[in-house]
Amino acid sequence: IQEAMMEFSDSINKYSLRNSALAGTKLAQYGNAHIQQNEPWKLKKSNPESAAQVIRDCLQICKAVCILLSPTMPNTTQKIWNEMGESDSVHQATLAEALESPSASFQPPSEPFMPISDKHLQNLNTKLGQRTKPDNEKSSSETSFSDRISFEHFQKLDLRIGEILEAEKISGSEKLLLLTVDIGSETRRIVAGIQKFYATDDLIGKHVVVVTNLEKATIFGTESDGMVLAAGDSADLLTTYGDSSPGQEVR
Numbered sequence: 503i504q505e506a507m508m509e510f511s512d513s514i515n516k517y518s519l520r521n522s523a524l525a526g527t528k529l530a531q532y533g534n535a536h537i538q539q540n541e542p543w544k545l546k547k548s549n550p551e552s553a554a555q556v557i558r559d560c561l562q563i564c565k566a567v568c569i570l571l572s573p574t575m576p577n578t579t580q581k582i583w584n585e586m587g588e589s590d591s592v593h594q595a596t597l598a599e600a601l602e603s604p605s606a607s608f609q610p611p612s613e614p615f616m617p618i619s620d621k622h623l624q625n626l627n628t629k630l631g632q633r634t635k636p637d638n639e640k641s642s643s644e645t646s647f648s649d650r651i652s653f654e655h656f657q658k659l660d661l662r663i664g665e666i667l668e669a670e671k672i673s674g675s676e677k678l679l680l681l682t683v684d685i686g687s688e689t690r691r692i693v694a695g696i697q698k699f700y701a702t703d704d705l706i707g708k709h710v711v712v713v714t715n716l717e718k719a720t721i722f723g724t725e726s727d728g729m730v731l732a733a734g735d736s737a738d739l740l741t742t743y744g745d746s747s748p749g750q751e752v753r
Contacts, residue, residue, distance in 0.1 A: 503529065503566045507597050510570050514722060515676050517695060519574065526570030533563035558604070561586065566600035568592050573720075578614050585609045593720045660715040661752035662686065663742060664730070669702040675722050681705070681730065685712055686749015693719075693726035696737040711740040711752055 506529040513521035537560050545553035565586060568579040572592045583592035587605025618626075667689065668682035679697045683690050692712070713729040720726070731740045 503563065503600055506566065506570060507600055511597060511674070517677065523571060523574040526567050526574075529563060529570065530567045533560055533567065536560060536563070561604040561608075562601075565602075565604045569595050569597065569600045582611075582614055585611055596723050658715075659713060661731075662712055662714050663746045663748055663750045663752065664690070664710050664712040664728075665748045666705045666708045666710060669700075669705040671697060671702065672722055672724055678722055678724075679705075680724055683710070683712060683728070683730070684748040685714055685728075686747070690714070690727045691725065692728045692730055693721040693724055694730045694732075694737075696730075696732065696739070699737045700739075708739065709741050709746060709748075711742075 506525045509528075510522050510525040513519075513525060537556060540552075540556045542553040542556040545556065564582065565588075568583045568586070569592060572579040572583075572595070576593065580592050583595075585608060587608040662685050664683040664685045666681050667684055670680050672678040672680050672693065675697070677695045677697050679694050679700070679702065681692045681694055683692055690712070711731045713731065716729055718725055718727050732738055733740065
């Protein structure tokens with residue numbers, strides 16, 4: 503579990519969502535192998551104490567897996583978390599809680615995933631094949647951009663000017679900053695991966711473009727309410743050069 507926690511933390515610091523999810527799935531695979539090898543359903547008659555220990559170990563692994571996979575599987579991990587007897591939100595749990603003892607009692611588990619029919623799987627494979635066809639098979643009218651959206655879809659984004667009031671480093675992270683941003687009607691706390699490119703003092707008073715209607719997310723144990731837009735690998739913050747004020751819409 504500790505190895506998986508270290509791998510997860512390192513992946514988050516490197517902005518690798520894929521590898522952070524792999525840390526959780528590999529731990530789940532280990533837990534599956536552990537219960538298959540020890541067969542507690544056989545041990546419960548000959549050695550009930552050993553059987554109980556195997557189950558307890560698997561619950562500990564399951565608790566850790568829920569925490570590690572919560573960013574990529576938010577609904578499923580919350581469902582399993584509650585069925586394990588945890589009453590709070592898995593998205594508020596810290597990495598350290600992965601090593602805390604699991605609940606002594608829990609609900610009968612339900613199926614975490616719905617089975618996929620062969621017909622549905624075939625449809626998914628067909629769509630995947632259409633999306634991954636070689637470039638030389640694409641028509642000349644297709645652009646190199648990703649799938650386009652309608653103007654109505656774009657209008658659903660609430661983009662506003664924000665003024666950074668405070669900026670502080672997030673403990674344990676080499677890349678993340680916690681920004682306090684004035685967006686006119688309120689002040690938001692937003693996590694941004696720009697620590698390597700900006701000194702905190704240089705950000706104070708800077709005007710930025712904020713996506714204000716994103717769902718809240720927990721990043722590195724810190725709640726983030728919005729997104730600050732930036733361009734390129736050097737996180738060049740989008741800003742304004744006129745008399746814009748916090749809260750003004752970006753059109």
